[in-house]
Amino acid sequence: MPKVLLSNNSELLRHFSAQPFKRLELQLLVAANSGEARALFAKEEPALVVLDADDADSFDVAKEIKAKSPGTRMVLVAGKRLSGDQMRQVSACGCDELLIAPMTADELHDVVAIQLGEPRPGTEAFAIGVEISGKKVDATVSNLSLDGVRLVVSEPVAEGQSALLTVTPQGEGPITIKGTCVWAQPRDGRTVVGVAFDRLETAARAVLAKLTQWQVRKDGERTRVVLRGDFTEATRFDELLPQMVGRITFDMAQVTYMNSLGVRAWCEFLRTARIQGYEFHACSVPFILQASMVRDVIGRGTVTSFFA
The missing domain is CATH 3.40.50.2300 (Response regulator)
Structure with missing residues (x-):
C-alpha cells in the first residue's frame, strides 16, 4: 500500500x-x-x-x-x-x-x-504467443497494428510461412489471429519478420484496436478515450465515431507520433463527431500548434501540468 x-x-x-x-x-x-x-x-x-x-x-x-x-x-x-x-x-x-x-x-x-509507476487506465499490459508454421517460437513483438505485426524471431523464417498469434490482454481471455509472413530478413543471428494478418474477426479487431489505436472507457458522466500509436493521413477514425456521445476526455499520453496530415484528419474527425464537449489530457505542444493551423479549429485551453 x-x-x-x-x-x-x-x-x-x-x-x-x-x-x-x-x-x-x-x-x-x-x-x-x-x-x-x-x-x-x-x-x-x-x-x-x-x-x-x-x-x-x-x-x-x-x-x-x-x-x-x-x-x-x-x-x-x-x-x-x-x-x-x-x-x-x-x-x-x-x-x-x-x-x-x-x-x-x-x-x-x-x-x-x-x-x-502504477498503470493508468488504458495502459494495461498484454502478452503475445507466436507460432510459425505450427511451431512455437521465441519472438519479440513490435509495431503491432490492425493490419499486421513486426517480429524478431530467434530462428530462420521464410516468406510465405503461416503465422498464428495468441494475444492475451491483462485480465482478459486470449484471442488468436492468423497471418502470413510476407517478408523476412536475417539480422545478427535472428530474423526480422513482417506478418500480414488475415481477415480479422470482430472480437480480434476490437482487441487490436484497443491495444494499438484507442480504448474507450466510461468514467462517470464522461467517456474517456485513451489514444495510442501513430496518427498519420492513413489513420481512420470511422469506427470510433459511434461511441462519441456526450462529454469526452481524450488521453493523448500514449500517442507516439502525429504528423501534420494526421492532425488534420483528427480535427476533421472532431468536427464531424457530435460531441457535447471534450478535453485533451497530456497533449503535446507540437500537437496544439499543428491543430491551431487547421481550418475550423477553435479552442481554449489551460496548461494544467508541466513534466518532461
Missing part, C-alpha cells in the same frame, strides 16, 4: 477519495502545515509527496525532502498563476511535476499513477 503525504487541501482530499484512486489503495498522510509535513515525512517515508504550492513554505519543504530522499516523488499543486520568481522556485526545489488547479480527479490520478 503506497504511502502518499499531502497537504490538507480540500480539493486534493476530495479528488483522492474519488473512484479512480480506489484501485491504487493508497495510504494517505495528511499534513495540516509545513511542520507536520516535515515530521510525517521523517516518520513515514512516503513514496510520493503532494504539496499545496500556495503555502509559503511549500518550496522549502519540497527542497528539504528531495535533498534527504532524491528518490521520493514530489508534486506541487498551485491554485493560481505563478510569477517568474515562483517558477524559478519550482525548478530549484527539485519537484517532479507541477499541477495547476482546478483539475479533475482523472488528471490528478494520471499524475499520481505515473509518479508511483
Whole structure:
C-alpha cells in the first residue's frame, strides 16, 4: 500500500477519495502545515509527496525532502498563476511535476499513477504467443497494428510461412489471429519478420484496436478515450465515431507520433463527431500548434501540468 503525504487541501482530499484512486489503495498522510509535513515525512517515508504550492513554505519543504530522499516523488499543486520568481522556485526545489488547479480527479490520478509507476487506465499490459508454421517460437513483438505485426524471431523464417498469434490482454481471455509472413530478413543471428494478418474477426479487431489505436472507457458522466500509436493521413477514425456521445476526455499520453496530415484528419474527425464537449489530457505542444493551423479549429485551453 503506497504511502502518499499531502497537504490538507480540500480539493486534493476530495479528488483522492474519488473512484479512480480506489484501485491504487493508497495510504494517505495528511499534513495540516509545513511542520507536520516535515515530521510525517521523517516518520513515514512516503513514496510520493503532494504539496499545496500556495503555502509559503511549500518550496522549502519540497527542497528539504528531495535533498534527504532524491528518490521520493514530489508534486506541487498551485491554485493560481505563478510569477517568474515562483517558477524559478519550482525548478530549484527539485519537484517532479507541477499541477495547476482546478483539475479533475482523472488528471490528478494520471499524475499520481505515473509518479508511483502504477498503470493508468488504458495502459494495461498484454502478452503475445507466436507460432510459425505450427511451431512455437521465441519472438519479440513490435509495431503491432490492425493490419499486421513486426517480429524478431530467434530462428530462420521464410516468406510465405503461416503465422498464428495468441494475444492475451491483462485480465482478459486470449484471442488468436492468423497471418502470413510476407517478408523476412536475417539480422545478427535472428530474423526480422513482417506478418500480414488475415481477415480479422470482430472480437480480434476490437482487441487490436484497443491495444494499438484507442480504448474507450466510461468514467462517470464522461467517456474517456485513451489514444495510442501513430496518427498519420492513413489513420481512420470511422469506427470510433459511434461511441462519441456526450462529454469526452481524450488521453493523448500514449500517442507516439502525429504528423501534420494526421492532425488534420483528427480535427476533421472532431468536427464531424457530435460531441457535447471534450478535453485533451497530456497533449503535446507540437500537437496544439499543428491543430491551431487547421481550418475550423477553435479552442481554449489551460496548461494544467508541466513534466518532461
